[in-house]
Amino acid sequence: MQDNEKRFPQxxxxxxxxxxxxxxxxxxxxYNAPCTIACxxxxxxPLFIRQINNGNLTGAGxxxxxxxxxxxxxxxxxxTEVLCEGACVFTxxxxxxxxxGRLQNFATNNAILTKQKYFEIPNPNGKSVAxxxxxxxxxxxxxxxxxxxxxxDIFEAKSNPSGLALHGVAPYKITNREALxxxxxxxxQFGFNIIYNTRIxxxxxxxxxxxxxxxxxxxxxxxxxAEIKINGEDxxxxxxxxxxxxxxxxxxxxxPIARKVIVLGGGNTAMDAAxxxxxxxxxxxxxxxxxxxxxxxAYYFEYDLAKVTGVTGMFNIAPIEIVGGNNVEGVKFIxxxxxxxxxxxxxxxxxxxxxxxxxxxxxxxxxxxxIANISGITMDETGxxxxxxxxxxxxxxxYFAGGDAVNGGAEVVNATAEGKIAGIGIHxxxxx
Amino acid sequence: MAxxxxxxxxxxxxxxxxxxxxxxxxxxxxIMKAFDQGWGGAVWKTLGVPVVNVSSRYGAINHRGNRxxxxxxxxxxxxxxxxxxxxxxxxxxxxxxxxxxIASLMVQTKKEWQQIVQDVQNAGADGIELNFGxxxxxxxxxxxxxxxQEPEVLELITSWVMEVAKIPxxxxxxxxxxxxxxxxxxxxRAGANAISLINTIQSLVGVDIDKFVTYPIVENHSSxxxxxxxxxxxxxxxxxxxxxxxxxxxxPISGIGGIENWRDAVEFLLLGASSVQVCTAVMHYGFGIxxxxxxxxxxxxxxxxxxxxxxxxxxxxxxVKHWEDLNLKYSIKAxxxxxxCIGCQLCYIACEDGAHQAIDLNDDKNNRIPKxxxxxxxxxxxxxxxxxxxxxITMVRxxxxxxxxxxxxxxxxxxxxxxxxxxxxxxNSHTVPTPLEALKR
Ligand SMILES: Cc1cc2nc3c(=O)[nH]c(=O)nc-3n(C[C@H](O)[C@H](O)[C@H](O)COP(=O)(O)OP(=O)(O)OC[C@H]3O[C@@H](n4cnc5c(N)ncnc54)[C@H](O)[C@@H]3O)c2cc1C
Ligand SMILES: Cc1cc2nc3c(=O)[nH]c(=O)nc-3n(C[C@H](O)[C@H](O)[C@H](O)COP(=O)(O)O)c2cc1C
Ligand code: SF4
Numbered sequence: 001m002q003d004n005e006k007r008f009p010q011x012x013x014x015x016x017x018x019x020x021x022x023x024x025x026x027x028x029x030x031y032n033a034p035c036t037i038a039c040x041x042x043x044x045x046p047l048f049i050r051q052i053n054n055g056n057l058t059g060a061g062x063x064x065x066x067x068x069x070x071x072x073x074x075x076x077x078x079x080t081e082v083l084c085e086g087a088c089v090f091t092x093x094x095x096x097x098x099x100x101g102r103l104q105n106f107a108t109n110n111a112i113l114t115k116q117k118y119f120e121i122p123n124p125n126g127k128s129v130a131x132x133x134x135x136x137x138x139x140x141x142x143x144x145x146x147x148x149x150x151x152x153d154i155f156e157a158k159s160n161p162s163g164l165a166l167h168g169v170a171p172y173k174i175t176n177r178e179a180l181x182x183x184x185x186x187x188x189q190f191g192f193n194i195i196y197n198t199r200i201x202x203x204x205x206x207x208x209x210x211x212x213x214x215x216x217x218x219x220x221x222x223x224x225x226a227e228i229k230i231n232g233e234d235x236x237x238x239x240x241x242x243x244x245x246x247x248x249x250x251x252x253x254x255x256p257i258a259r260k261v262i263v264l265g266g267g268n269t270a271m272d273a274a275x276x277x278x279x280x281x282x283x284x285x286x287x288x289x290x291x292x293x294x295x296x297x298a299y300y301f302e303y304d305l306a307k308v309t310g311v312t313g314m315f316n317i318a319p320i321e322i323v324g325g326n327n328v329e330g331v332k333f334i335x336x337x338x339x340x341x342x343x344x345x346x347x348x349x350x351x352x353x354x355x356x357x358x359x360x361x362x363x364x365x366x367x368x369x370x371i372a373n374i375s376g377i378t379m380d381e382t383g384x385x386x387x388x389x390x391x392x393x394x395x396x397x398x399y400f401a402g403g404d405a406v407n408g409g410a411e412v413v414n415a416t417a418e419g420k421i422a423g424i425g426i427h428x429x430x431x432x
Numbered sequence: 433m434a435x436x437x438x439x440x441x442x443x444x445x446x447x448x449x450x451x452x453x454x455x456x457x458x459x460x461x462x463i464m465k466a467f468d469q470g471w472g473g474a475v476w477k478t479l480g481v482p483v484v485n486v487s488s489r490y491g492a493i494n495h496r497g498n499r500x501x502x503x504x505x506x507x508x509x510x511x512x513x514x515x516x517x518x519x520x521x522x523x524x525x526x527x528x529x530x531x532x533x534i535a536s537l538m539v540q541t542k543k544e545w546q547q548i549v550q551d552v553q554n555a556g557a558d559g560i561e562l563n564f565g566x567x568x569x570x571x572x573x574x575x576x577x578x579x580x581q582e583p584e585v586l587e588l589i590t591s592w593v594m595e596v597a598k599i600p601x602x603x604x605x606x607x608x609x610x611x612x613x614x615x616x617x618x619x620x621r622a623g624a625n626a627i628s629l630i631n632t633i634q635s636l637v638g639v640d641i642d643k644f645v646t647y648p649i650v651e652n653h654s655s656x657x658x659x660x661x662x663x664x665x666x667x668x669x670x671x672x673x674x675x676x677x678x679x680x681x682x683x684p685i686s687g688i689g690g691i692e693n694w695r696d697a698v699e700f701l702l703l704g705a706s707s708v709q710v711c712t713a714v715m716h717y718g719f720g721i722x723x724x725x726x727x728x729x730x731x732x733x734x735x736x737x738x739x740x741x742x743x744x745x746x747x748x749x750x751x752v753k754h755w756e757d758l759n760l761k762y763s764i765k766a767x768x769x770x771x772x773c774i775g776c777q778l779c780y781i782a783c784e785d786g787a788h789q790a791i792d793l794n795d796d797k798n799n800r801i802p803k804x805x806x807x808x809x810x811x812x813x814x815x816x817x818x819x820x821x822x823x824x825i826t827m828v829r830x831x832x833x834x835x836x837x838x839x840x841x842x843x844x845x846x847x848x849x850x851x852x853x854x855x856x857x858x859x860n861s862h863t864v865p866t867p868l869e870a871l872k873r
Contacts, residue, residue, distance in 0.1 A: 025497025028820050031777035032793075034800065053496060089774040093821060 004252055008171040008279060011305070012076060015099075015106045023099050024053035030089060035100060038087035040417045041068035045084060049103055061111030062118045064104055069143040070136050070416045072112060072182045073165050075104035076174040078413050081301045112185045121191060125149035127430055130213040131192075132200045135163020136412045137403025137419035138219030139183055141392075144423025146190040150430075153213075154192060157199035160250075163221055164404070165412050167246040170272040172279065176249060203373040210398065215426045218371070218385060218394075218401035219419060222364035222409055228264065232322030233360075241265070241273040241361035248276060258357035260284045262331050264319055265361030266296035271306045273359045278309040285311045286353065290318040290336055291343060318345060322358055330354040364409060374399065384408045392422025393429065400426050434733035436472070436726065438741050440707045441626040441684040442600040443559040445532040447472035448741055449697065449725050452688050452709035453536035453561065453604075456719070458510070460520025464527060466714075470722040473532030475628075475709060476521065478509035478563045479548065480538045480575075485511050491637035491647035493663065502663035503712045504637035506648060506655050508569040509538050514548070518555040525556035534559040534602065538566070538575050545589060546596045559599050562590060562624075564615070565606035565631025567658045577631070580606035583618035590622035600625040602686060605671075607664075608634050612671040613678040620683055627675060628686035628709065630668045632658025661712040665690030669703055673752055676704025692721065694728025702748035706741065760842070761835040764811040764827040766790075766804050772824040775800030779815035779825060787814045789865060806830075808862040 015023065027049040035045040044063050051060035064071035080086070080101040088097035111118070129145050131138045134156035142152045160166055166179040187194065200206060209216050225240025227233065237258065247253075257280040263270050266289035278285045287306065289296055293315045296303065303313065317333040324330065335349035366383030376396035378386045385394055385401045392400040402418030404410065436447035450473035451457050451466055463474045485507055493502035510517065525533055535552035537560060539545050549560060564586055566576030579585050586603070593601055603619035605612060607630040619627050636646045636656055646654040668689025675681045687705030691697055692713030700708050713721055738744050768779070780802040783791040790808035794801060816825040842848045849856040 022497050028776050028778060030775075031781035032800075034775065089776045092774040093772075 004171045004249065005175050005177070007252070008276075010076075010175070011172050012102050012105065014109055015102050020052055020103060020106045024049045024103060026090075027053070027098055028089065034087035034089060035084040035098075038083050039067075040083070040411075040413045041074070041420070043067040043071070043084075043104070045100055045104075048107055049098065049100070052103060052107055057107055057110050058114070058116055060107035061116055064108055065111065065118050068413070068416055069140045069186060069420065070165070070182060070412060071104060072108035073136065073162070073174060073179060074413045074416060075101050075108055076178060077165060077169045077411075079299055079301075079411060082299060083413070108182075112181055115185070115188070117189055119143075119147055119189060121146055121189075122149040124151060127151070127214045128153070128212070129215045129217060129426055129430075130155065130209040131217045131219060132209075133157075133163065133219035133221060133403075133405075134161035134183070134194050134196075135219050135221050135403060135415060136165055137221070137405075137415040137422075138163070138217065139186060140416040140419030141217045141219060141400075141402065141423040141426075142192040142419075143186055143190045144420050145426060146192050148423075148427045148431075150214075150427070152192040154194045155198045155200050155209075156194055156196050159196050161194055161196075163219075163415075164242075167249060168242055168269075169412070170245075170276060171249055172275075200370065202370075206370075206374055214398075214430055216399050217392075217419075217422055217426065218399060218405055219403050219415070220367050220370065221404040221415075223367045224365055225360055226363045226365050228319060228360055228362055230319055230321055232324065232328075235322055235324060235326070235328045235358075237328035237356060238322050238358040238360065241269045241359050242364060244273055244359050245269075245276065248280070257282045258355070260355040261286070261357045261359065262353060262355040263287045263359045263361055264331075265289065265363070266291065266298060267361060267363070268298045268302050270359075270361035271298045271302040271311075273361050274311040275306045275309050277357075277359070278306070278311050282357075284355075286314055286355075287311055288314045288317050288319065288331070288333065288353075290316070292316055292338075320350065323352055328356060328358055331358055364404075366408075367405065371405075382408060387422075388425070390421070391425030391428065392418060393425055397429065400429075434730045434738065435740050436729060436733075438472070438707055440532070440600075440686065441559075441602070443473070443532050443534065444530065445472040445707065446530060447726055447729075448701070448707040449722060450474060450532060450534070450686070450707055450709045451714060452711040453478050453563065454711040454715070455507070456711060456714040458512070460517075460524045463520075463524050463533070466719045466722070467524070467528045467531045469719045470726055471531075471719065473534065473558075473707070475534040475536050475561050476517065476557075477512075478536040478538045478566070479514055479517055479552070480509050481544075482513055483508040483511050483569075486650045488648045488650045491657065492661075493637060500661055500712070500716055502637065502659060503661035503715070504635050504647070504657040504659050505632070506568055506650075506657040509563070509566070514551065518551060521552065521555040521557060525558075532558050534561050536561040536563050536604070538563040538570060540573070540575060542592045545592045549593055549596050553598055557599060559602060559625075560593065560597060561602040561604050561628060562593060563604050563631070564589075565604045565629075567606060567608050567632055567634040568656055577606035577608050577634075580604075580615055580631070581609050583614045586615050587618040587622040590619055590624050594623040602626040602628050604631055604688075605629040605675075606631045607667060607671055607689075611674075613674050613681060616675045616678065616681045620681055624683065626684040626686060627681070628688055629671055629675065630664070630689045632660045633664055633667065635659035660689065661716075662690045662692060665696060665699075669699060672700060672705050673703045673749065676746055676749055677752070692716075694725045694732065697725060697729060698732055698744075701741065701745050703752075704746040704749055706745045756839040756843070759836050759838060761831055761837050762829075763831040764829050765806050765809045766811070766815050767826050767828045768802065768804060769824050769826070770801050772821050773801045774821055774824075776820060777802060778818050778820065782814055782818050787812055788862060790862070791815065810862065 029046045033046045048060040048063040084100045085097040128151035131154040134154045161183040162179045261277045261282045263274045274287045316336045321332040330352045332352045335346045368383045378395045400422040402422045403415035438448045453475040458477045489507045491504040492500040495501045535557040564580035570576035571578035603624045638647045685705045686707045687700030688709040697708045780791045790805045791802045819825040
């Protein structure tokens with residue numbers, strides 16, 4: 001099997017202690033710090049940086065884990081450019097922002113490697129909670145509940161934990177080893193159970209949980225990649241982005257990657273998939289987006305990162321057919337334009353771009369079918385589970401939810417924050 | 433064009449930058465190299481009966497990424513034989529006849545003093561420096577700061593030296609004393625031609641908190657040492673000023689303590705030094721810093737129209753007054769430049785917790801720029817000192833400059849607080865929140 005750690009060097013590698021010392025020396029220790037305000041889990045960033053600087057590395061780890069149970073994963077995968085580092089006051093005077101993500105990695109990596117036990121787990125309180133999904137939301141919720149003495153069983157469809165942080169996040173941001181290492185560290189410390197290869201698939205499964213457990217947390221994330229619904233989509237070399245990325249991450253193949261790749265979409269997942277193809281040696285990688293460059297949902301730095309690896313962006317072109325015989329030979333596009341604020345195809349502008357692999361990155365579907373089976377849980381029209389923001393409680397009081405399944409697809413740090421909030425919400429609900 | 437040449441108490445040098453006695457002047461090799469790079473003089477590592485040093489000799493203070501802001505050593509005087517030093521001294525003088533070579537000396541008996549003075553004169557030294565300053569190792573044997581702390585002993589030994597000296601004699605003072613002008617006056621009384629200060633400050637640079645021993649660690653133990661480097665400059669400046677202002681001192685001063693660039697040197701010169709000596713900065717960066725020092729000094733002199741060093745030696749002295757002669761009517765208030773403010777709010781918390789509660793946060797949480805409450809601002813400078821942005825918080829003068837009233841004048845006019853609850857208390861003019869307000873925030 002291919003060694004991904006070699007194929008994908010980390011873009012935010014672990015700092016050495018000199019780097020950490022000098023970098024942490026730069027922190028101003030702002031009052032009411034903008035970085036902390038910008039962090040969805042409100043980590044006391046100036047405090048942990050000062051602790052690193054003053055030689056209390058284990059204390060720095062504690063500060064981070066107090067606010068964020070996936071402190072290491074977040075340190076590596078968060079879009080810090082638009083969160084903490086984007087808020088650093090230094091950026092206002094054109095001074096490089098503190099490398100907060102990398103400092104956070106430095107502290108949490110040490111905590112994990114030295115097996116720091118930051119939390120006391122109390123004696124069992126006699127109650128138990130079932131969590132569906134061992135992604136960031138589920139793991140974070142589990143930690144919070146264990147801290148309050150609940151028995152926690154996590155049911156996970158796959159054979160590994162960490163959800164998309166393991167199966168989806170670009171391999172040059174975090175290695176599989178790192179993603180798994182943090183969950184294992186948490187499991188040892190908090191003592192929750194993960195029952196792998198166990199999909200909660202239907203209403204019978206759900207009812208069993210409902211009778212056995214005092215509450216249920218839904219951390220099920222999103223589903224498979226969305227379909228585009230055009231002719232030729234069923235050819236074998238036309239695949240969804242999340243499935244493609246999971247394949248490279250979990251089952252790296254010896255076969256060379258396709259020569260010419262077209263990625264359909266304009267979000268971060270499209271940029272990731274395109275970057276990964278380029279890094280794997282594809283000769284030409286095109287990201288094709290229906291709308292204009294400005295309208296892309298991808299962060300500017302993700303597009304920049306893709307461009308640096310040799311990816312080309314093409315805008316205002318919409319796919320209308322995947323062409324070829326048994327195999328993919330290209331994509332037929334039509335040019336688009338905005339008329340009265342609406343996107344419209346320009347008739348007669350069709351053209352074909354050759355390729356041997358098409359990656360669909362136009363979003364992930366929602367896991368509506370499972371939720372629809374649970375009585376009393378309401379979803380919005382797009383299939384997001386509706387919850388009370390301050391407790392994570394759904395409209396069926398025994399069910400709580402958080403993460404991508406609720407926010408429609410955000411970042412690991414949001415899932416982590418929401419999982420923790422729901423953990424607190426469940427505890428309040430069950431200790432009333 | 434600025435002329436950097438000096439005549440320091442009769443010692444000629446191409447510029448006022450001298451190496452202080454220490455590891456950089458251990459050998460003729462180092463001194464030749466330094467002269468070649470532009471140093472104007474060198475005070476040889478203190479000569480005497482050679483010592484044996486310990487291994488592990490230095491400790492340092494680092495501050496947030498800056499290495500060696502303070503430096504500490506437990507080294508003694510030279511550990512090389514006198515004959516080797518004298519031979520090398522002769523050779524240096526042969527190659528650099530116009531540079532200042534000063535022999536630093538420390539011995540015990542009258543006989544030893546008079547012998548070694550003659551030895552270094554024969555070797556061609558341009559001057560002598562008497563090391564009465566070393567605060568560790570030598571003082572326990574009745575030398576170094578043990579002498580510098582006893583003005584009478586200092587005077588006696590200096591007079592022994594003066595009996596035989598044919599070249600200028602500088603007395604190096606220890607700062608480990610409450611009034612530096614006392615040994616300075618004693619040196620003058622004994623006929624010394626100049627003084628130099630400061631030597632290192634007795635110190636413990638830190639403690640290894642796991643091994644329970646101070647730095648630098650020699651096996652499992654340690655000993656107090658001498659403190660120097662950038663951190664000691666303010667102490668040295670004040671002592672130089674005290675000596676320069678004292679009517680019974682009035683001999684040339686060589687300024688030492690934390691100098692690492694031309695600006696530090698200019699500060700010493702403005703407070704009355706007429707040459708400066710550098711040790712720690714050379715130990716940190718090497719002799720090469722001299723290029724920045726001479727270039728910076730020339731540029732400074734040109735920009736002020738000073739042609740020679742003498743023209744500005746002591747120029748700041750008249751402006752250093754007693755506190756009671758400062759104008760109490762002078763009033764400045766902090767002002768934040770909103771364009772430059774980056775919203776770190778350090779000024780807010782500094783004034784709130786550490787000063788006078790004169791800075792408020794904006795009611796609008798999205799506006800991170802704090803506001804000065806001029807009524808409460810006493811003009812202490814704190815906020816402007818801690819602000820990380822250049823020229824963002826400035827102190828703006830508010831009085832019209834017409835009124836002048838000092839504490840001395842107020843005292844003479846019986847217009848000063850004299851009782852514990854006096855209505856004339858200075859703090860009466862601003863609002864102090866009640867203690868309970870602290871818990872409501
Ligand atoms: C390609 C890609 C790249 C990304 N890159 C980044 C990035 O760089 N940085 C970042 O912060 N975020 C990134 N994200 C987003 C991030 O991964 C997610 O926001 C986050 O993982 C959501 O966590 P979650 O726990 O809500 O869901 P998930 O991570 O999706 O976890 C859900 C878990 O539940 C399991 N599950 C689902 N249904 C069931 C069921 N019925 N029974 C049992 N188990 C079930 C799943 O197998 C999965 O393990 C990326 C996402 C994608 C798709
Ligand atoms: C503005 C200011 C005012 C001080 N006032 C006093 C005082 O009233 N009484 C006192 O014993 N020390 C006073 N000190 C000295 C400090 O207590 C302390 O000894 C000194 O500052 C060294 O400690 P530091 O390096 O932590 O500041 C004052 C210090 C500062 C900076
Ligand atoms: S000058 Fe002193 S009192 Fe005035 S605002 Fe600044 S810190 Fe406060």
